Amino acid sequence: MRINKDQYAVIGNPIAHSKSPFIHGLYAQQTEQNMQYTALRFELDDFKKQLLAFFENGGLGANVTVPFKEDAWAACDTLSAGASLAGAVNTLSYINGKIVGDNTDGLGLVADLINNQSFCFANKKVLILGAGGAVRGVLKPIIDQQPLSITVANRTVAKAEALAQVFINHFNIDVCQFSDLVDQYDLIINGTSSTLSNQKLPLAASIVGSDTVLYDMMYAKDVTAFNDWGLSLGALKAVDGLGMLVGQAAESFYIWRGVRPQTHSVINAVRESL
Numbered sequence: 260m261r262i263n264k265d266q267y268a269v270i271g272n273p274i275a276h277s278k279s280p281f282i283h284g285l286y287a288q289q290t291e292q293n294m295q296y297t298a299l300r301f302e303l304d305d306f307k308k309q310l311l312a313f314f315e316n317g318g319l320g321a322n323v324t325v326p327f328k329e330d331a332w333a334a335c336d337t338l339s340a341g342a343s344l345a346g347a348v349n350t351l352s353y354i355n356g357k358i359v360g361d362n363t364d365g366l367g368l369v370a371d372l373i374n375n376q377s378f379c380f381a382n383k384k385v386l387i388l389g390a391g392g393a394v395r396g397v398l399k400p401i402i403d404q405q406p407l408s409i410t411v412a413n414r415t416v417a418k419a420e421a422l423a424q425v426f427i428n429h430f431n432i433d434v435c436q437f438s439d440l441v442d443q444y445d446l447i448i449n450g451t452s453s454t455l456s457n458q459k460l461p462l463a464a465s466i467v468g469s470d471t472v473l474y475d476m477m478y479a480k481d482v483t484a485f486n487d488w489g490l491s492l493g494a495l496k497a498v499d500g501l502g503m504l505v506g507q508a509a510e511s512f513y514i515w516r517g518v519r520p521q522t523h524s525v526i527n528a529v530r531e532s533l
């Protein structure tokens with residue numbers, strides 16, 4: 260059978276819950292692209308073999324999600340500068356028989372803050388909570404916005420120190436533990452996975468002021484525990500990671516198709532589907 264639509268996919272395990280086929284379907288409609296975007300569940304071993312099978316069967320590009328972002332990074336022939344620093348890849352393209360990797364997670368986060376939340380990074384003090392793969396994946400686009408300062412606080416401070424070293428040639432990131440945090444920040448990003456285990460972070464109320472924006476990289480139907488905490492302290496606003504999800508998809512779509520879709524209506528559509 261002849262496949263007459265350009266083939267894309269999101270790869271993960273598990274993957275049934277993924278919103279990416281819905282999001283890319285809306286983008287394809289909005290920008291009138293002749294493409295099909297499906298969800299693929301890969302087995303946990305031999306990521307590259309399964310990936311090459313997808314590409315050799317006509318796949319043009321793929322998004323990659325948990326737990327394969329590091330495997331995708333290792334599978335690439337070429338990496339963008341951002342992906343190289345991120346140590347993880349969420350966007351793959353197959354170009355002339357070569358696997359090309361990008362990371363659009365941080366671009367999605369930054370675009371959501373700037374375009375949908377009217378946030379301006381200039382002269383702002385940014386605090387990032389967590390120092391795992393999710394935070395490493397978004398740091399370069401945040402650095403590129405040149406805020407006044409970036410502080411990474413983590414339960415295990417050695418991991419935050421190691422992360423600061425990765426980016427040492429790009430920005431002087433301050434590092435500390437949660438208990439050291441006292442001063443107020445303009446933007447506080449929760450990049451820990453504490454939301455998943457429903458655990459409250461041990462943070463001082465003084466770090467949140469009436470101008471503080473909170474951004475939880477996780478998203479949920481209801482207000483996340485982290486955002487609820489910030490709002491109860493009078494934060495200016497608290498945003499969840501749904502806009503980041505839709506935003507990273509828009510950047511992947513742009514890499515593949517050369518057209519950048521509008522995200523606003525798609526964020527609303529995904530929110531309604533939760």
Ligand code: ATR
Nearest residue numbers: 389390391392393394413414415418451452453458
């Ligand atoms: P991810 O890919 O989601 O970043 P990860 O690399 O395992 O996953 O990193 C998880 C992050 O959440 C880490 O910063 C972790 O802190 P540690 O480095 O100290 O482990 C943080 N984290 C997870 N659960 C947490 C909790 N209950 N309290 C504080 N930090 C937590």
